[in-house]
Amino acid sequence: MEHVQPTPARHNRLIGKLLLMVAGAFVFAFALVPLYDVLCAATGFNGKTAGLGVGSGEIRDGFGVGGLQSAAAPAPKVDTGRTVRVEFTGTVMPGLPWDMRPLTISLDIHPGELQQVSYLVRNTSNRTIVGQAVPSVTPGQAAQHFEKIECFCFSQQTLGPGEAREMPLAFIVKPEVDRNISHITLSYAFFSIDGQRQTLTSSREAR
């Protein structure tokens, strides 16, 4: 065995500081989670949409949107000077045996107008399943100004065996939306929230 000197005290002090840095960096990673949500809600980063008249701290679309967009907004005036084309798409995630399609594929609107469209969603399996739709708006800069007044994504949806349903959505594109934006795409991803997480392999086997 080789003879190893005990660690001198000056080493220990430095090691202590370095370990603190390591711990700090680890905590920082977790602190980024809430920070990221706040940043996204404030900037529309990544297509996270704002809710209408949401009290502070409330959860909409599964995201906290409170505080930054709080208090009921005054009824927006319609900007008839320009039109924006809104396109609708949707995908069903693996592990959810549903079909979905928008009944309106695209719509030309004036910013500020209240609009209503719907999606047709059908359960292709022979059991009752609960799903949750998660919206996303592209481009991200438009997301802040895309307000959903009523949406099937506000709550979980249950479909019985073979059941089909029209799911409505009412929204306003606020007049403040950037003048450069002429196209907005609203996309939904429908997820299964039936306890069991679907792995790639299990969904492959299920098919």
Next chain:
Amino acid sequence: MITATTHAAEHPAEHYPGGLMRWLTTTNHKDIGTMYLTFSLIMFFVGGLMILAVRAELFQPGLQLMKPEFFNQLIGVHALVMIFAALMPAATGFANWMLPLMIGAPDMALPRLNNWGFWLLPPAAILLTLPFTLALFGIGDGALATGWTFYAPLSVQGGMGVDFAILAVHILGISSIMGSINIIVTIFNMRAPGMTMMKLPLFAWGWLITAFLLIATLPVLAGAVTMLLTDRHFGTHFFDAAGGGDPILFQHLFWFFGHPEVYILLLPVWGLMPHVLSTFSRKPAYGYKAQVYSFIAIGLLSVVVWAHHFFTAGMPVPALIYFMFSTMAISLPLAVLFFCWIATMWKGAMTFETPMLFAVGFIVLFGIAGLTGLILADVAADAQYHHSYFVVAHFHYALFAGGIMGVMTGVYYWLPKWTGHMYSEKLGKLHFWLTVFSFNLTFIPQFFLGLAGMPRRIPDYALQFAEFNAISTLGAFVLGISQLLFAWNIWCCVRGGPKVESRVWEGAEGLEWELSSPPPHHSWEIQPVIK
């Protein structure tokens, strides 16, 4: 400059356990350095074999050799092995061997931690590759198939290979953190009397910045993969959109670590370059202070540019502009380094022994990495090139030509010091020319493929990409086989060869060249004094 009593007396060998026990229990920096370097060389070949299988599949369009799932597993594990088990351990091996010699210390500051740091690596490497073997016996569905980046939601849904990789990354991370702490403490507390920070060898400076970057960013990766693990097994929703999480968050966390990581891999090499260039140009390194400040500037900038890896994920325009310009700003201190390297050679009495060949090859090829990086940093251009073979070519110029060829420079430069024997110059030069030739043969076509629109990470491709892929595969096999020369040359040099002096190279300067070759078991029992 140096008044040192060189302590050449070998300790009698009876003091130390022999055989396997010597290596399992050693706390000697040279033994540990040797283990790191050996491990790195083995894993270099393991990772290389994996990617040769991939290149063989890509030789022709269509699926010939493997299923797409297996293809995906190979590319991801190849990258993780090369980064975490080949390049990083090689740099740590250099640090272990050379830092005490260079700064006049008897050993690393924390010898026992050092032993642990190394012995964590083999289990981690086994964990990473075990799922391949398990799959042969019908257990699980193979290694992680997400690429080295672990992007959610794919990694949340993937098979148990992802869990193995997460565990391996945790262990590798702990090992690197231990190594970094040891290196920082050694550099801060163990320098020879009179060696101020501004007299520190540049290699030590490069490693110092690397060690701080590791401490600042590896825990973030550890946090990210921990969240992944809890998402997979404990019902959290960090990256699961259905539960209010966000897969893009994972990309932020990953690249907050991932971008600094590329500098972690290269800073030790940048530290080494001025030593080699000045030795073979017989002239002091140009711009010592400029290089130190560039290292620091690059270290600081590297943690604020991460989002350039996913410009296309959707970001507000101000964010795009910020990340574009901050990324481009990194090329300024990098350019300073290039100028210093070239100025070091300027009007020097240059000779081209193998290490110098590799150093000059490094400068040229790594320059291509930097220039293509600037193209990718341009948001508009990146919309086209992102996730294409152009990116693959870019980072192989950075990591193979910059990283691996930098490590080879160091190995040829220091091998005679470590072993006391000269390697074969003839084989070394042959290895260099074959490597440079076949490296370019492999990766230049990949630039063209990327420009023509071939996406990365696919096992099959459209017909118009066939010729360039065939050339690239040919190059890859020559490149792989050439590396056997490298291993053979090292093996022969360890076993014997012409004896060398303490100052192996005529123009070499620094404390490490005052000690005998090979150095005594305890490097500097009496610390030298720097005036």
